[in-house]
Amino acid sequence: MSENEKGVDFFFEVIKKRRSCRHFDSKPVPKEILNKIVYSAHRAPTGGNIPYRFVILVDDPTQLKLLKMVSQGFQGEANAALVICTNVRIAEEGGKIADDSSHIDAGAAAENAVLAAYAMGLGASFVKSYSEAAVRGVLNIPDYCRTEIIVSLGFPSRNEPPPIKKGKAGKITYANFYGNEKK
C-alpha cells in the first residue's frame, strides 16, 4: 500500500470512528496538539474568504471551569475547549449571504477541529447548549461578535459506544433529482 493510500485509509478511519466524546481523562492536552487543532479550525473555508470567523482556545483551568458552568450541554471533564465565533460587523460587510454563511463556516471549522482531535488520539464533542449571554460574559466577547459553537477537547477515558441508529425519517441520498433513489 502506498503512503498516499495509507493516508486515505487513515482519513476515512478517523471519519468512521469519530464519536461525540463525553467522558474525558484528566490528562492535560499538550499545547502543540491544541495548536494543531486551532490551525485545523482556521483552515476551514469562510464565504468569500471574508475573515469574520475567530476562535478562542480555552485551556486555563479556571476559565474552562467557568465556561462549563454556563454551558449546560458541556458534558464530561474536558481539558480544553475551542469557542468558534463570528465577528458580525465583518460578516455584515459581506451582505446577508456572508452573515448566513458564517454559521455554516463555524460548523466547518468545528468539524475540522474535531477530526484533527480524533486523528491525534483526542476525544471531542460539539456543544451548542450554552447560555450565549453568559459565555460572552465569561470570555469578554464584545457585543458585535456572536458565539457559534463550542468544541470540548480532551483525551477520552473510554471508547464511546457507536450510536444506536435511529429510524430514518426518509431517504437521505438521492441521485441527481429529489426522489430519485440512488442505485
Next chain:
Amino acid sequence: MTYKDSEKTDRLEENLFELALFLLTSARGCLDEPRIYGSFRLMDALSKLCDVYSKSNRLESDNFLAQIKEQVDRDKYKNIQSQEEFIKSMDDLLVKFTQELKRRYGTSSNTT
C-alpha cells in the same frame, strides 16, 4: 475571598453555586432546545445534586442518593439513543425514590 483563593477543602457553597447556575442556564436553554433535553438537564441536575452530598464534609453522606447518582449517570445519555429506555430509567428511579420516601417517613408498612 473568592472560590479560587479559598483554602477550604469542603466546597459546599461553591458546588451549590455551580448547581444554581446550571439550573438557570438549563432553564434558559429549555426554551430553545428539544423538549426531551428538559428531562435530560433535570437528570443531570439530580446527578450534580447527589454529588454535592458526596463532596461535602458538612452534609451527612447519603448512600441512597449515591446509588441513585450511579444509575442517573449510567442512563442519562439514553435520551440520545432511545427515548423509551430513558423514560424507563426515570420511572425505575421514581419507584426507588418512592420506596425510600416511604421508608424515610415511616409509612412503608402502612396499608390503606
